[in-house]
Amino acid sequence: MAAIVASATVFTTLHLSIPTTTFLNLPRRHLRSLITSSSLSKTTESNITFAPPKSKTALPKPDSLGDQLFIPWVGPDEKGNLTLQTTPSQRFLKAIAHESTQRKKKKDNPTNKINNPNNAKPVYSKAARRFYNERFREPPQRLAKVLAAAGVASRRSSEELIFQGKVTVNGSVCNTPQTRVDPGQDIIYVNGSRLAKKLPPKVYLALNKPKGYICSAGETETKSVFTLFDDFIQSWNKRNPGVPKPRLFTVGRLDVATTGLIIVTNDGEFAQKVSHPSSNLSKEYIATINGAVNKRHLLAISEGAIVEGVHCTPDSVELLPQQPDISRPRLRIVVHEGRNHEVRELVKNAGLQIHALKRVRIGGFRLPSDLGLGKHKELSPASLRTLGWKS
Structure with a gap:
């Protein structure tokens, strides 16, 4: 070392x-x-000296345009020809200044999120709006019908509310039930409460009516068929959040002692079409008779009877085969008009007494065999077509 x-x-x-x-x-x-x-x-001692470090010479600062770094700019000259320039054009500088100013305004604007095109509602073409209005949007309806469909009251009670001046449309009192309104566009108030813009969807239900129930509401002394839909109405908000509950009513009626098929809906137009005689929908009943039945009874029933001042005749009368578990004879009676107590009057006019009466078919829709008493099921589009209704 x-x-x-x-x-x-x-x-x-x-x-x-x-x-x-x-x-x-x-x-x-x-x-x-x-x-x-x-x-x-030489000895080990030595005197080592180092030269002082060289000082770094500072770069001269450019003091004139010629000493600066040259950046070429291509732009038009006075004659409009493209030339190589040392400075950008005034038009370019103004555009840069304008862009920076606008960017700052957008950043400071509190309504920037509201005016954001991504948050704006989509704009549809005229053809798209026409297609929607013609095929999906319902036309304006009568005010009384809208109130009934919204579940405010029955159509007759809704008309009374309108006549009493308790209904306003767009801030003005409306006294005409026939006024055409659009719940989605018009502002409707009933007794100070605003009507929902969205009406409940159409509901079509088939009920197997038990004995002892009436087909109307409001009578406390007798059980109503609408009490059989309490669970359906109570669970409506869970199945259809934000949608008003439907106001249900029956299509036609069955007397308190008659059981079987009855249609329940909130579609007044559907109910009127199905129950009207012009619909030509036949109704089939099974009548259980007390006592023996012979051909004379069948002939008397087929000849008809006077019901509500009108002579009514059935479409067909048939004695059903005897069954081991049923001791009483049964008749299948098909009628078209369906007047009040028509089947009972036909059987009574023939000298027979009805033990039980059940409706099993309306049009082409037959009461499902697995539908128990007091139970209901929703009608499918195919079932509605058997009733002559195209939804």
């Missing part, structure tokens, strides 16, 4: 004392002998 330090000292001394040209021209063997002899004659 000491020899290495001594060699380095001698080499430094030689480097400082011998001219550079002489030192570089020496052969390697002469240089080795020179360093060895110098190390023997």
Whole structure:
């Protein structure tokens, strides 16, 4: 280690004392002998000095346009020809300033989120709006019908509310039940409460009516068929959140002692079409008779009877085969008009007494065999078509 330090000292001394040209021209063997002899004659002490560091010369600052870095700009000259320029055009500078100003305004504008095109409602073409209005949007309806469909009251009670001046349309009292309104566009108030813009959807239900229930509401002394739909109405909000509950009513009626098929809906137009005699929908009943039945009874029933001042005749009368589990005879009677107590009057006019009466079919829809008493099921589009209704 000491020899290495001594060699380095001698080499430094030689480097400082011998001219550079002489030192570089020496052969390697002469240089080795020179360093060895110098190390023997010189002491280990040496004075090493270093040259001061060179100061960094600062770059001159550009003081004129010619000393600056040249950035070429291509732009039109006074004659409109494209030329190479040293500065951008005034039009370009104004555009940059305008863009920065507008960007700052958009950033500071609190309504920027509201005016954001991504949050705006979609704009549909005239053809798309026409297609929707012709096929999906319901036309304006009579005010009384809208109130009844919204579940405010029955149509007759809704007309009374309108006549009493308790209904306003767009801020004005309306006394005409025939006024055409659109719940989605018009603002309707009933007794100070606003009517929902969205009406409940159409509901079509088939009920197997038990004995002892009437087909109207409001009478507390007798059970109503609408009490059989309490669970359906109570669970409506869970199945249809935000949609008003439908106001249900029966299509036609069955007397309190008659069981079987009855249609329940909130569609007044459907109910009127199905129950009207012009629909030509037949209704089939099964009548269980007390006592024996013979051909004379069947002939008397087929000849008809006077019901509500009108002579009514059935479409067909048939004695059903005897069954082991049923001791009483049964008749299948098909009628079209369906007047009040028509089947009972036909059987009574033939000298027979009805033990039980059940309706099993309306039009092409038959009461499902698995539908228990007091139960209901929703009608499918195919079932509605059997009733002559195209939904």
